[in-house]
Amino acid sequence: MPVRATSSKHAPRARGDHEGNSLRKAFFEIRELIVHGRLSPGSWIVEADLARHLSMSRTPVRSALHWLQREGYVIEHKNARKSRMIVAPLTKEDAGELYSIIGHVEGLAGRRTAALPKASRVELAGRLKGFNNQLREILTAKDSRAAGIFDLDRNFHRSIIESGAGPRLLALHKSIEPQAERYWRLYASSIINDLHLSVAEHDEIIAAIVAGDAVRVERGLQANWENGCNRLAHVIDIFGERGSW
Amino acid sequence: MPVRATSSKHAPRARGDHEGNSLRKAFFEIRELIVHGRLSPGSWIVEADLARHLSMSRTPVRSALHWLQREGYVIEHKNARKSRMIVAPLTKEDAGELYSIIGHVEGLAGRRTAALPKASRVELAGRLKGFNNQLREILTAKDSRAAGIFDLDRNFHRSIIESGAGPRLLALHKSIEPQAERYWRLYASSIINDLHLSVAEHDEIIAAIVAGDAVRVERGLQANWENGCNRLAHVIDIFGERGSW
DNA sequence: GTATCCAAGATTGTAGACAATCGGTATAGT
DNA sequence: ACTATACCGATTGTCTACAATCTTGGATAC
Numbered sequence: 341m342p343v344r345a346t347s348s349k350h351a352p353r354a355r356g357d358h359e360g361n362s363l364r365k366a367f368f369e370i371r372e373l374i375v376h377g378r379l380s381p382g383s384w385i386v387e388a389d390l391a392r393h394l395s396m397s398r399t400p401v402r403s404a405l406h407w408l409q410r411e412g413y414v415i416e417h418k419n420a421r422k423s424r425m426i427v428a429p430l431t432k433e434d435a436g437e438l439y440s441i442i443g444h445v446e447g448l449a450g451r452r453t454a455a456l457p458k459a460s461r462v463e464l465a466g467r468l469k470g471f472n473n474q475l476r477e478i479l480t481a482k483d484s485r486a487a488g489i490f491d492l493d494r495n496f497h498r499s500i501i502e503s504g505a506g507p508r509l510l511a512l513h514k515s516i517e518p519q520a521e522r523y524w525r526l527y528a529s530s531i532i533n534d535l536h537l538s539v540a541e542h543d544e545i546i547a548a549i550v551a552g553d554a555v556r557v558e559r560g561l562q563a564n565w566e567n568g569c570n571r572l573a574h575v576i577d578i579f580g581e582r583g584s585w
Numbered sequence: 586m587p588v589r590a591t592s593s594k595h596a597p598r599a600r601g602d603h604e605g606n607s608l609r610k611a612f613f614e615i616r617e618l619i620v621h622g623r624l625s626p627g628s629w630i631v632e633a634d635l636a637r638h639l640s641m642s643r644t645p646v647r648s649a650l651h652w653l654q655r656e657g658y659v660i661e662h663k664n665a666r667k668s669r670m671i672v673a674p675l676t677k678e679d680a681g682e683l684y685s686i687i688g689h690v691e692g693l694a695g696r697r698t699a700a701l702p703k704a705s706r707v708e709l710a711g712r713l714k715g716f717n718n719q720l721r722e723i724l725t726a727k728d729s730r731a732a733g734i735f736d737l738d739r740n741f742h743r744s745i746i747e748s749g750a751g752p753r754l755l756a757l758h759k760s761i762e763p764q765a766e767r768y769w770r771l772y773a774s775s776i777i778n779d780l781h782l783s784v785a786e787h788d789e790i791i792a793a794i795v796a797g798d799a800v801r802v803e804r805g806l807q808a809n810w811e812n813g814c815n816r817l818a819h820v821i822d823i824f825g826e827r828g829s830w
Numbered sequence: 831g832t833a834t835c836c837a838a839g840a841t842t843g844t845a846g847a848c849a850a851t852c853g854g855t856a857t858a859g860t
Numbered sequence: 861a862c863t864a865t866a867c868c869g870a871t872t873g874t875c876t877a878c879a880a881t882c883t884t885g886g887a888t889a890c
Contacts, residue, residue: 399644632842855867
């Protein structure tokens with residue numbers, strides 16, 4: 341048996357097929373699956389299945405799962421020495437902590453945004469108003485294209501963070517925010533009904549940014565998340581937690 | 586050449602040798618190397634070398650490096666499709682952002698600590714006083730057992746966080762705090778000279794905890810980090826940044 | 831002497847192989 | 861029938877192999 345066959349068993353890839361980074365792909369795709377609820381909370385993850393689904397080997401999938409674990413999307417069910425991974429369950433308590441953290445992270449970034457030169461702040465406020473008005477439209481039209489809501493709200497917040505945060509804070513935000521989104525998506529009803537409250541809170545945040553009032557921006561962002569958390573908690577009380585039993 | 590020798594090439598391990606988790610070991614050991622400056626900022630990381638050093642294969646080392654990258658200990662020097670990892674450099678700007686983040690994270694946890702029942706707060710304050718008094722001793726004795734200082738300060742802060750933070754916030758703190766420690770260690774002189782300031786700030790924090798005044802605890806923690814950051818910035822101005830060129 | 835190209839070495843990214851372990855099921859003993 | 865044990869499939873943890881790519885050094889041409 342030839343030790344080294346030139347035409348190898350190692351899946352020779354077409355020339356342009358080398359998609360730089362399987363790991364990154366695995367990370368984002370799996371995260372997407374979790375955030376959108378296709379992998380349900382509490383359910384049980386098998387590396388090989390995911391690898392097949394993504395048509396790659398277990399190696400990058402495995403690394404991606406470790407990332408997801410460190411960021412809290414996936415938790416370790418320890419059994420003696422081996423660890424099994426399960427999709428992190430959705431609990432009221434976890435939501436509370438998560439929203440509190442993201443509120444403070446955004447608050448910190450928002451404070452810096454408020455310190456930007458006036459021109460930048462006004463320009464930013466313009467974009468924010470755009471997002472918020474679209475939300476308002478959906479609201480008044482009673483048109484529940486819920487899909488767009490998530491994107492609009494995310495863009496609203498992300499615009500603020502990107503304006504003010506440095507690379508570290510931005511990375512932190514990017515790693516936390518999708519987890520909040522996960523709660524929204526899976527308890528979507530909480531958003532739709534109380535959307536007008538959030539829209540009003542956004543108006544206040546925009547005003548604070550235009551005014552360049554750091555404390556007010558921070559408070560506004562924190563309040564937006566805190567209130568969102570309360571609204572969410574109410575829904576969780578009704579529909580129950582998912583994935584923890 | 587036998588394709589499958591029973592006594593395998595796969596490094597048969599002695600019975601008790603199965604050290605649960607190479608990955609975890611790699612992560613913490615490499616982090617230790619970075620935090621303690623044995624891998625200098627800006628220097629260039631070779632997976633195989635580390636694997637040899639830790640006597641394991643590249644696979645767990647590689648995963649560990651990815652964790653470290655996501656947490657900011659290591660950064661990616663992108664070249665087309667391949668990425669080379671380098672130890673994250675120490676810059677004044679990064680320090681500013683880092684300290685600001687950790688100040689807010691601790692502030693958030695401290696706020697919850699202030700809401701604990703009085704008995705717990707008093708018990709905690711007792712422990713904190715213990716740490717702080719030891720710091721004071723080192724200070725008055727002019728005995729520069731610098732080694733102990735890091736541990737004492739870390740224990741001081743960690744005790745507060747562990748009392749108040751939930752699992753998520755705690756994990757976040759644990760991932761950020763060593764990076765602040767890294768700056769201390771590598772610019773150690775900044776700590777020694779201004780230690781008395783930090784000790785005084787700690788006293789204020791303890792008092793606020795005993796009083797159960799959430800806002801004051803938060804402010805005290807944030808101030809401690811912010812002042813520490815200023816002290817550090819001064820040292821960086823003198824000695825220069827490391828690893829960025 | 832300098833610039834350019836090519837070959838060899840070094841390094842990373844992914845795959846697949848193997849061993850250890852877990853969980854459950856079938857089987858034997860009482 | 862009930863418990864204890866031995867096997868078996870499933871799954872994870874780690875290793876080595878190999879391909880793609882990058883870097884470096886030198887040989888060659890000008």
